[in-house]
Amino acid sequence: EGLVITGVAIKTDEAKVTVLDVPDVPGIAAKLFSEVAKEKINVNMIVQGTSRNGLSEINFTVPKKDLITLKSIEEKIKSSIKCSNIIYDDNIAIVSVVGTGMRSHHGVAAKVFEVLASRGINIEMISTSEIKISVVVRMERAEEAANALHKEFKLSEIEIKTE
Amino acid sequence: EGLVITGVAIKTDEAKVTVLDVPDVPGIAAKLFSEVAKEKINVNMIVQGTSRNGLSEINFTVPKKDLITLKSIEEKIKSSIKCSNIIYDDNIAIVSVVGTGMRSHHGVAAKVFEVLASRGINIEMISTSEIKISVVVRMERAEEAANALHKEFKLSEIEIKTE
Ligand SMILES: C[C@@H](O)[C@H](N)C(=O)O
Ligand SMILES: C[C@@H](O)[C@H](N)C(=O)O
Numbered sequence: 001e002g003l004v005i006t007g008v009a010i011k012t013d014e015a016k017v018t019v020l021d022v023p024d025v026p027g028i029a030a031k032l033f034s035e036v037a038k039e040k041i042n043v044n045m046i047v048q049g050t051s052r053n054g055l056s057e058i059n060f061t062v063p064k065k066d067l068i069t070l071k072s073i074e075e076k077i078k079s080s081i082k083c084s085n086i087i088y089d090d091n092i093a094i095v096s097v098v099g100t101g102m103r104s105h106h107g108v109a110a111k112v113f114e115v116l117a118s119r120g121i122n123i124e125m126i127s128t129s130e131i132k133i134s135v136v137v138r139m140e141r142a143e144e145a146a147n148a149l150h151k152e153f154k155l156s157e158i159e160i161k162t163e
Numbered sequence: 164e165g166l167v168i169t170g171v172a173i174k175t176d177e178a179k180v181t182v183l184d185v186p187d188v189p190g191i192a193a194k195l196f197s198e199v200a201k202e203k204i205n206v207n208m209i210v211q212g213t214s215r216n217g218l219s220e221i222n223f224t225v226p227k228k229d230l231i232t233l234k235s236i237e238e239k240i241k242s243s244i245k246c247s248n249i250i251y252d253d254n255i256a257i258v259s260v261v262g263t264g265m266r267s268h269h270g271v272a273a274k275v276f277e278v279l280a281s282r283g284i285n286i287e288m289i290s291t292s293e294i295k296i297s298v299v300v301r302m303e304r305a306e307e308a309a310n311a312l313h314k315e316f317k318l319s320e321i322e323i324k325t326e
Contacts, residue, residue: 024287026282029276029286030279034273037269037270044266046290047290048288049181049222049288050220050250050288052183059213087213105205106203106206107196107197107200110199114197117190117194119189122189123189124187125211125212126210126221127292129208129292129297130207131292134292
C-alpha cells in the first residue's frame with residue numbers, strides 16, 4: 001500500500017480528562033464510560049496504556065462545552081469506580097496527521113514526532129491508527145504544530161482542517 | 164451522521180512494547196521511534212497517556228516477527244532516551260470495532276467495554292478514533308471478545324476479519 005498523507009487537522013474545542021489509579025480489572029472502563037454516556041456526553045479520543053502494580057490511567061477527550069456537566073458527576077464516577085483523582089485540562093488541542101498506508105510505512109510517526117521536537121513542542125498524549133496519528137499539545141502551540149507538519153509533508157494550502 | 168458499525172477485527176500477529184518512565188519533554192518520542200524506524204520495523208498502535216511527576220509511559224505494537232530485532236536494540240534505545248524499563252508482551256491480541264459516526268454517538272465505547280466486562284475480559288490497552296475502537300486483551304480471550312462484540316452489534320457472519 002502506498003503512503004499518502006492527505007491532511008493535517010486541528011481540534012481545539014475539546015478538553016482532556018484523566019482518571020488516575022483505576023483498578024486494572026474487568027468492568028472499570030465499562031462503568032466509567034456508562035456514567036459519561038448517561039449524561040449524553042460524546043467522548044472522542046480514549047487512551048489507556050498498560051497498568052502498573054494493578055492500577056491504570058484512563059484518558060479521554062470531551063467537548064469543552066460538556067466539561068461542566070462532567071465535573072458535576074465526578075462524585076458519581078468516584079463512587080462507581082475506585083480512582084485516586086480526576087484531572088481536567090481545557091487548554092489542549094488535538095493535532096492529527098491523516099493519511100493511508102501509515103501502518104505499512106515505518107518512520108511516519110517518527111517523522112511527525114521529529115517535526116514537533118524540532119520546534120520544542122511537547123507531546124502530551126498520543127493515539128494512532130492506520131489512517132491517523134493524533135497528538136495532544138498545549139492549545140497555544142497547535143497552529144505552529146499544524147503548520148510545521150503541513151510544511152514537512154508538503155501539503156497544499158487547502159488541507160489544514162479545523163474540526 | 165448516522166451510526167453504522169461495519170465490523171469487528173482481530174489482530175493476533177503483534178506484540179506490545181511498553182517503555183516506562185520516559186521524561187515528558189520534547190524530543191523523547193521522536194528519538195524512540197526514530198531508533199525503531201532505523202530497523203525498518205512497522206509500528207501499528209502508539210498509545211501514550213498523561214505524564215505524572217514529569218514521567219510518561221509510551222506503548223506501541225509491532226509485528227511479533229520483529230520483536231527479536233527490537234529487543235536487540237534495547238541498549239541503543241536506553242542510551243538515546245532515559246527510561247526505567249522496557250516491557251515486551253507477545254501474548255496479546257488487538258480487538259477492534261469499526262464503524263462510522265462513533266464520535267457523534269455517545270455510548271458506543273461504553274457498550275463495547277460493557278460487552279467485554281460482562282464476560283470478565285480485562286481491557287489492557289485502549290485506543291480510539293472516530294471510526295475505530297481498539298482494545299488489547301489476552302490472546303486467549305480474543306475469539307470470545309470478537310464473537311461477543313459481533314453478537315452485540317448484530318453483525319452478519321462475514322464481518323469478523325482477522326488482520
Ligand atoms: C482499566 C480498565 O480498562 C480495566 N482493565 C477494564 O477492563 O475495564
Ligand atoms: C513523552 C514524550 O511524548 C514527550 N512528551 C515528547 O514530546 O516526546
